[in-house]
Amino acid sequence: MTSAVAAWNPAGRTGTPRTAAATATPTQRQPHRPRNAFVREDRIQPHLPACALRLTATLGPPPPNATQIPHLLRTAGITLSYDLHYKTLTADAPTRERIFIG
Incomplete structure (x- = not known):
């Protein structure tokens, strides 16, 4: 076996390379669930103090430093x-607080 084939296929077999697309099981899209939307952190960060303030019944008093809010949300689940x-x-809290971030 040549080194090019060995480098191309670590298992040492010939044929199609094993990729994640070939071996992954397909997931079906659930129609009632919206697609994932990714939002940059710099768009959310300025609104976290307002979120913590609205969640005071669940979390207790908000921390004085805005950088501590993500840790507070993580520990509260x-x-x-x-x-x-x-x-x-x-x-995702019992009060289901919403904040507009425009």
């Missing part, structure tokens, strides 16, 4: 979801 259509952040 609260997830933020972004709605692409309405441009809002929704906190």
Whole structure:
């Protein structure tokens, strides 16, 4: 076996290379679930103090430093979801607080 074939296929077999696309199981899209939207952190960061203030019943008093808010949300197990259509952040908390981030 040549070194080019060995480098191309680590298992030493000939044929099609094994890629993640070839071996991954396909997932079906759930129609009731919206697609994932990724929002840059610099668009969310200025709105985190308002989010923490709205969640004071769940989290207690907000921290004085805005950089501590993500840690506070993680320890409380609260997830933020972004709605692409309405441009809002929704906190996964019992009160389901929403903040418009425009």
